[in-house]
Amino acid sequence: MLTLRLYLAQRISAMLMVPFVIVHLIAMIYAIQGGLSAAEILGRTQGSAFWFAFYGLFVVAAAVHGAIGLRVIAAEWLRLARGLDLLMWAAGALFLGLGARAVLAVTL
Amino acid sequence: MPASGPTLSVAVHRGTSDGSTLRVDHFTVPAHDSQTVLDVVTWIQQNADATLTYRFACRVGMCGSCAMTVNGVARWTCRTHVSKVIRDGRLEIGPLRNLPVIKDLAVDMDPFFDKWAAAGGSHAPTATRYDPVVDIDPQAPERVAANAGIECINCSVCYASCDTVAGNPAYLGPAALNRAWTLVNDLKHADTKGVLDVVSGSGGCHNCHSIGSCTALCPNELDPLSSIAGLKRATTRRAFRGR
The missing domain is CATH 3.10.20.30 (Beta-grasp domain)
Incomplete structure (x- = not known):
């Protein structure tokens, strides 16, 4: 059900997400210390190539990681034998679409 | 009575x-x-x-x-x-x-032994009986790794204890993958590539969740969990080298 390629995609996306999650949490906690408003935060993220790349890659990694994880859960807990590929790609596309929408909204 | x-x-x-x-x-x-x-x-x-x-x-x-x-x-x-x-x-x-x-x-132990074979468990010799016997250093790292896994008695305790097998009947299971790992490290095994290929397939070592019931319950105190981790490392290394 998991092949080497899916295994590698999930492990590599997990490794990518480690620094993303840490920087994301630190930045969030740091950013609100002085009582920043949403408008002030958007003022810093909009037009920023760095934050676009940071959250863009974060969303791609999370979509890959989550979609493969759902594939495993569907196979082992729901006992789905067929449709695993369809479920995985659909979930990945959904996560990527929702994430991309958010990234574009705060960085464009 | x-x-x-x-x-x-x-x-x-x-x-x-x-x-x-x-x-x-x-x-x-x-x-x-x-x-x-x-x-x-x-x-x-x-x-x-x-x-x-x-x-x-x-x-x-x-x-x-x-x-x-x-x-x-x-x-x-x-x-x-x-x-x-x-x-x-x-x-x-x-x-x-x-x-x-x-x-x-x-x-019925058939599924257990079928998976043993499906994981590339049969030995492929590198020499015939007419060739000179090849010296194997008992201290070579590969031989030490193989020795750690060869005392399996096929009792299927690990297979019965494996929650990954319970959730995924196609998964090869700890005993078959432990056997595969001993062959990967066997300096006299000719088809290491074939073993790494089959354990990379859809029922292969990458389905293991590292729960570790196999190692905890193996009556011969073998460590299939570490064997499977070894297979994951070997297949990953091979994938990055493009071979």
């Missing part, structure tokens, strides 16, 4: 995989010092119910045929003392999990 002296209360799962005859029978069995679970099953078969079906051969922990589920945990029954596993004076004995039941306590 009326029992005088201390006794054990034993529940035994009966029936076949089709489910139509499944039931639990209760027996009172005389308790003895140093009694094994296999002794208990044998006493029941010889003294209480001759129709009880179970499998054993060597009685000394070499043949790997007597494994059963004892109080919820897979054990080799010939080397498992009742005193170590009994709870409140009770024993519950059933067939191994994850394998079809033929009858009562005897399971």
Whole structure:
């Protein structure tokens, strides 16, 4: 059900997400210390190539990681034998679409 | 047989995989010092119910045929003392999990051995009998890694204990992958690439969740969990090298 390629995609996306999650949490906690408003935060993220790349890659990694994880859960807990590929790609596309929408909204 | 002296209360799962005859029978069995679970099953078969079906051969922990589920945990029954596993004076004995039941306590081991073969478990020689014998350094890292995994007796305790097998019947399982890892490290095995290919497939080593029941319960104290981790490392390394 998991092949080497899916295994590698999930492990590599997990490794990518480690620094993303840490920087994301630190930045969030740091950013609100002085009582920043949403408008002030958007003022810093909009037009920023760095934050676009940071959250863009974060969303791609999370979509890959989550979609493969759902594939495993569907196979082992729901006992789905067929449709695993369809479920995985659909979930990945959904996560990527929702994430991309958010990234574009705060960085464009 | 009326029992005088201390006794054990034993529940035994009966029936076949089709489910139509499944039931639990209760027996009172005389308790003895140093009694094994296999002794208990044998006493029941010889003294209480001759129709009880179970499998054993060597009685000394070499043949790997007597494994059963004892109080919820897979054990080799010939080397498992009742005193170590009994709870409140009770024993519950059933067939191994994850394998079809033929009858009562005897399971069909075919899926287990089929996966052994499917994981590339047969040896491919690098030389013929007419070639000189190749020296293998017993201290070579590959030989040390192979030696750590070769004492498997095929009892299927790891396979029955594996929650990944329970959730994913196509998964090759700990014993077959442990065997594959010994072949990957066998300097006299000619088809290492073939082994790494089959353990990278859809039922392969990458499905392992590293839960570790195999290593925790292996009666020969082997470490299939680390063997599978070794296969994951070897296949990953090979993927990055593009071979």
